[in-house]
Amino acid sequence: MPSSLFNVAFGCVDAYGLARFWSDVVGHPLDPRDRPGDPVAVIPLPTGLHLYFENVPEPKTVKNRVHVCLQPDGPRDAEVERLRAAGAAVLADRRKPDGTGWVVFTDPEGNEFCVLRSAAERERGEAMTCGQGTVVSGPRH
Numbered sequence: 001m002p003s004s005l006f007n008v009a010f011g012c013v014d015a016y017g018l019a020r021f022w023s024d025v026v027g028h029p030l031d032p033r034d035r036p037g038d039p040v041a042v043i044p045l046p047t048g049l050h051l052y053f054e055n056v057p058e059p060k061t062v063k064n065r066v067h068v069c070l071q072p073d074g075p076r077d078a079e080v081e082r083l084r085a086a087g088a089a090v091l092a093d094r095r096k097p098d099g100t101g102w103v104v105f106t107d108p109e110g111n112e113f114c115v116l117r118s119a120a121e122r123e124r125g126e127a128m129t130c131g132q133g134t135v136v137s138g139p140r141h
Contacts (some may be wrong), residue, residue, distance in 0.1 A: 005049060007042075008068060011056035012109045015041040019053040021108050024086050025070070026051070060110045068113040069102075076103075076117045083115065 012018045019030050019041035026043065034041040043051040072079035077095075080103050084090065088105040091112060095101040099121070102114045116122075 007050035007052040009052045009054060010109075010111060011058075011060075012053055012111075013055065013059065014109070015039055015053040015055045018107065018109050019043055019051070021087055022051055022053070025083065025088075025107075064112045067111070070113060070115050072115060072118050074118060076115055076121060079115050079118075088113075 010018060010022075016030075016034060016036045016038050019034065023030050023043055026045065028043055028045055031042040031044060039055040041053045045051065070079070080090075083105060087108050090103060091106050092104040095103060100117070102116050104112055104114050106112055
């Protein structure tokens with residue numbers, strides 16, 4: 001029997017603070033029971049998936065082995081600017097002159113994540129590359 005993905009977990013120094021950043025990123029609120037200073041905070045998403053944030057004693061020191069790739073609802077480049085304004089830092093800009101590519105960010109605690117092209121941008125038939133180096137075409141990603 002297969003398993004279903006329930007949450008994506010982030011170890012962090014400030015669970016509530018980082019969850020507030022990601023709440024802005026994904027446009028969904030934290031669990032109403034979460035409060036500043038709590039060691040755990042959760043963002044329940046409409047899909048049933050949860051973003052889970054838990055305080056850990058050690059700081060992040062190396063590249064993530066797993067990271068989140070975001071597909072914006074609108075144009076990728078507008079989302080890149082919105083995330084910069086929200087406090088994300090650009091780690092690597094992999095956009096190409098032909099409009100393909102992605103941008104690698106870090107959140108306020110240094111966790112890497114990517115912003116890919118929107119579904120509409122993808123539907124124009126261009127190949128898309130994820131931050132992990134995988135080329136994906138069509139509606140799969």
